[in-house]
Each structure stands twice: as structure tokens, then as C-alpha cells.
Amino acid sequence: MREYTKFYIGGDWVDPAESRTFDVVNPATEQVCGRVAAGSAEDVDRAVAAARAAFPAWSRTSVADRIAVLRTISERFEERRADLAAALTEEMGAPAALAGGFHCDLAAGHLATAIEVLEGFTFEELRGTTLIVREPIGVCGLITPWNWPLNQIAVKVFPALATGCTMVLKPSEQSPFSGQIFAEILAAAGVPAGVFNLVQGDGPGVGVPLSAHPDVDMVSFTGSTRAGVEVARNAAPGVKRVTQELGGKSANIVLDDADLPANVATAVATLVVNSGQTCSALSRMLIPNSRMAEAIEAARQAAEAITVGDPTGDVAVGPVVSGAQFDKIQALIRKGIEEGATLVIGGPGRPAGLDTGYYVKPTVFADVTNDMTIAREEIFGPVLCILGYDDLDQAVAIANDSDYGLAGNVAGADLEQARAVARRLRAGWVGINDGFDFHCPFGGYRKSGNGREWGEFGFEDYLEIKGIPGWATAPDPGQ
Structure with missing residues (x-):
């Protein structure tokens, strides 16, 4: 029986504001296999505050520093691959070969791709006399589903880290074990305090206050179209950016x-x-x-x-x-x-x-x-x-x-x-003919959502664009 009763906030494993838990059922046995702390709006407030406090320093780190952190995460990830695979099989019924194979391979692939993209990404460019700057958007609320838990965490967390954002992650309450281990990996990798935060719980208890929080600058949600509509409604009063990867009938x-x-x-x-x-x-x-x-x-x-x-x-x-x-x-x-x-x-x-x-x-x-x-x-x-x-x-x-x-x-x-x-x-x-590419943008038209994940395109939603006209002096037309 797994017991996860603490959240990762501000670089520490902390007790939730309220002593409430939810049960996780193994779908192969129909038996309870774990209990996880259930978060509340107060936990979200603490996590968002930690992310907000960490943002100024993390957003100013160099590309080289962020690459170093991502490479260390990659090392710690491989050390915990077997643990992640076992958790996936237990929490959502993924066959062992699939859990230890494609489930983990997808997350590792997105991490490697984020590093590759970051090494050559253009954050600043001069166009005429105007400097175009891509800056991290700020504090991100990341809400992920149960069906490909590691993949969906990876395509949000790694681009957010790479671009200099801070974040609060809410994994699905149906597959929370892998999210908890993922947080342990980032803690072991030395991600600075407050840059990454984890609060477990359900949609009403954690998802709603996270998507509506006035100090969250963007929300990235993956899940059903119905739930995506609710996330957008909750976020609308703050006019925050919302990206969604929703349903399909391909x-x-x-x-x-x-x-x-x-x-x-x-x-x-x-x-x-x-x-x-x-x-x-x-x-x-x-x-x-x-x-x-x-x-x-x-x-x-x-x-x-x-x-x-x-x-x-x-x-x-x-x-x-x-x-x-x-x-x-x-x-x-x-x-x-x-x-x-x-x-x-x-x-x-x-x-x-x-x-x-x-x-x-x-x-x-x-x-x-x-x-x-x-x-x-x-x-x-x-x-x-x-x-x-x-x-x-x-x-x-x-x-x-x-x-x-x-x-x-x-x-x-x-x-x-x-x-x-x-x-x-x-x-x-x-x-x-079933082509596949980690650098290919992934996202949908119509009710399948908006925004794109994967590769270079996955960076864009975590960035604001600033134009600074007059940065350079116009050349003398007479010369």
C-alpha cells in the first residue's frame, strides 16, 4: 500500500493544509492500492506563492544553467525508471513492458528534445532597429491527465523549466503515483526551491483554484473537452493564457x-x-x-x-x-x-x-x-x-x-x-505511414484544443514576446 501524504512546495515536502486523503484503486484488482493527500485552495495558494517567489531568479538564469539542471534531471530519471514503471502499472493498469518502455521512453524523449531545442533556441533577435525578446511568461499551472501520466507531465514541465518559468503541477487523482515520483526526481536533481511545486488532488479541490488563481500567468491543461471548457471559464476573469490538449476522434x-x-x-x-x-x-x-x-x-x-x-x-x-x-x-x-x-x-x-x-x-x-x-x-x-x-x-x-x-x-x-x-x-x-517525430508540434483543431506541445513549438506557449523599437540605431541612408 502506497502512502503519499505530503506535497512538494518551496523545495520541501510539506503537510497539506487539511488532513484529507483519497484512495487510488488498482484497475487490475479493483482493490485500493494507495492513499494520497488531497489538496485544497490553501495548498494551491502556498504553492503558487512559492513559484512566484522563485520566478525572478529562475527567469534570469542562463541557458547553460538551465541545460545543466535538465541534464541532471535526465540522470535522476533513469535511476528511477523502474520505480516509475511499477507505479504506472499499479495506478492505471499499463502492461509492464509498455510502462517501462513507451511510457517512460516518451518522457525521456521529451526531456532530451527540450535540451536539444534549448541549446539552439533564439530568445532574442534584432529585426531592423527593433529587438524582439522572448521572455518566460511567469508562474504556470500544469494540470495533467491519467492516461499517459508521464508523457503529459513531461511535455509541460520540461518546456516550462527550459524557458525559465516556475510552476505548480496537479497530476490526475486517478494516476498520482507517477507524479509523486516525478517530483522526487526533480527534488533529487536539485531544481531550485519553488521552481517546481506539486499539489495532489481533484479538479474541484485543486484544479479550480489553480486555474483561477490571480498569481498564475498561464494554465496548460490536458484532458477531456468538457473539463477543458471549465478550465477556460475559471481562467477567464484573470485573462491568463490557457492552452489545452483535449479529445480526439482521429x-x-x-x-x-x-x-x-x-x-x-x-x-x-x-x-x-x-x-x-x-x-x-x-x-x-x-x-x-x-x-x-x-x-x-x-x-x-x-x-x-x-x-x-x-x-x-x-x-x-x-x-x-x-x-x-x-x-x-x-x-x-x-x-x-x-x-x-x-x-x-x-x-x-x-x-x-x-x-x-x-x-x-x-x-x-x-x-x-x-x-x-x-x-x-x-x-x-x-x-x-x-x-x-x-x-x-x-x-x-x-x-x-x-x-x-x-x-x-x-x-x-x-x-x-x-x-x-x-x-x-x-x-x-x-x-x-505512421510517421513519428519528437520535434513535430502536437495539438488540435476545433474541440481538440489550442496551442501546441512537443519540440520547439512546445516552448512558445511558455513565452511572452516583447518588442523594443529603437534598440539599434538606424543606418544613415546617405552612407
Whole structure:
């Protein structure tokens, strides 16, 4: 049983203002596996005050000094990788190989990328007689979700540190263990007191006072679109900057010239990673109608081969994070059946032999139309919808017919054709043949949010731009 009863504020582990805790449930066992202190507005006040006090000195540190701190964090991170992986498996059910692999690799990759970007980043440039200066925005409130806890902490904390900001982090109350260990890593790395602060708790107790706090200069939020709207409302009276990475219902367009069995198998295997709990999951797969029968059979075979079970073992898919998430996914699977989609494999209920734990069957629906609920709403589970198209114009129209616009993919052998289709998709990240790049900006159109994370683009939201005209003397026109 894990017990985390202190917050990290002002460089010290301190008791919360109120002696309240919340339970954390292991989704594989449905049993309480830890208790964590629940913060309040008073804790937020203390953390924000510490960040505000630390800002003047940290904002004036040199690039070299900040790089040195980030490099030390990288060393301490690798020392705690096994601890982080174990925490992820316990708190959210990530299979051991995934937790110690891609979950940790993403965070380490964002840290390495932040260092690389910082080494060459231009904070000042002269344009004519005007000096353009990029300065740290100030105190940042960072609110992160449960589904990729380390990744989402990393894409906020590391750019904030790199640009000279100070911060208060509120991890999700559903996956707080990894956030606590992350704070221990930064403390061990010698991040100056008050630069990084951690307050655990739920949205009403910590998220609301943090996003509304008058001494917080910007809020970076990742989570549901519904919660993102509330964060923006809370922040609005202070006219503070708000960046949001929210929901998605991303389309994967498989072109007619693609290796269809291989692409479908990859699409199914990728979708079920993290039990389908990925905001950018390619949950709508668009297939040429002329090849639909082939695609359905390939998807059935791929889903049939996926192993589901105890995340401490050698499985591809563990449980979803909670009973509430399980119930939501089950309701949407039943809705798909009711609305006439063809259930290829999977369906309601737990996989055979798994009576305890929030396990969901890898599920594939065919004959899905874009007006069905399962094609419109973010299911956030291992559920793939297959839709058909007759030509590329129709495929693009279907892909773009969504309230969301976070991600997408185009799969095909003709690179020029794939590029042309990718340009037409209204989404923030559009891969070609599952391309991946830590320097690629990540964020969404429409209800998928605003702002961008990852790489150089992830720095921009933590910076204010100041123009100083007259900095340089205009050259004599007669010379």
C-alpha cells in the first residue's frame, strides 16, 4: 500500500493544509492500492506563492544553467525508471513492458528534445532597429491527465523549466503515483526551491483554484473537452493564457494502393496500446469500399491475436483505468450494436476468464457510418470503427466531419498521393505511414484544443514576446 501524504512546495515536502486523503484503486484488482493527500485552495495558494517567489531568479538564469539542471534531471530519471514503471502499472493498469518502455521512453524523449531545442533556441533577435525578446511568461499551472501520466507531465514541465518559468503541477487523482515520483526526481536533481511545486488532488479541490488563481500567468491543461471548457471559464476573469490538449476522434485513411493486411494489422495493434486510452488514437479507419471484405477479415485476425490480462505479466493490453471508464466504454459498445454497426469481434463484457479488473475486449465494428455515436464520440477504449469510402474526396470529407481535429494518418505506397491527402486533413498531427517525430508540434483543431506541445513549438506557449523599437540605431541612408 502506497502512502503519499505530503506535497512538494518551496523545495520541501510539506503537510497539506487539511488532513484529507483519497484512495487510488488498482484497475487490475479493483482493490485500493494507495492513499494520497488531497489538496485544497490553501495548498494551491502556498504553492503558487512559492513559484512566484522563485520566478525572478529562475527567469534570469542562463541557458547553460538551465541545460545543466535538465541534464541532471535526465540522470535522476533513469535511476528511477523502474520505480516509475511499477507505479504506472499499479495506478492505471499499463502492461509492464509498455510502462517501462513507451511510457517512460516518451518522457525521456521529451526531456532530451527540450535540451536539444534549448541549446539552439533564439530568445532574442534584432529585426531592423527593433529587438524582439522572448521572455518566460511567469508562474504556470500544469494540470495533467491519467492516461499517459508521464508523457503529459513531461511535455509541460520540461518546456516550462527550459524557458525559465516556475510552476505548480496537479497530476490526475486517478494516476498520482507517477507524479509523486516525478517530483522526487526533480527534488533529487536539485531544481531550485519553488521552481517546481506539486499539489495532489481533484479538479474541484485543486484544479479550480489553480486555474483561477490571480498569481498564475498561464494554465496548460490536458484532458477531456468538457473539463477543458471549465478550465477556460475559471481562467477567464484573470485573462491568463490557457492552452489545452483535449479529445480526439482521429481518422486513419488507408489508400487503395496500401498493403492493406499489414496496415490494418498495424492499425488494430496501435489502437489497443494503453487499452485504447489515447487522445490521438486512430479510432476511425477509412477503407476503400472495394477492399472492405479484405480489411474486415484482416482486422478480425489482428484483434483475435491480441492478449489481454494481468498487466504485471506479458500481455499487450491491461485493464482500463477505472470502473467508470469501463462502464462508459461498455455503454458505447452497446450503442454501436443498437445503431446498426456490424460487430466483427469483441463486444460487451469482459474477456473470458477475467472476472475481476476493468478489462475490455478488443472490439472492431464494421459498416460504421459517420453519423453513428461510435463514430462521433471519443470512446477512449480498445474499440475500432471501420468506415468505407468510394473516392478520396469522400474519404477526406468523412475524416474532417468531426467535432475534433487532434490527429490523423494516411497510409499508402504512393507518397505524393499520401502527402496530398494529408494536406487536406483538418487536424494538428497528421502522420504519413505512421510517421513519428519528437520535434513535430502536437495539438488540435476545433474541440481538440489550442496551442501546441512537443519540440520547439512546445516552448512558445511558455513565452511572452516583447518588442523594443529603437534598440539599434538606424543606418544613415546617405552612407
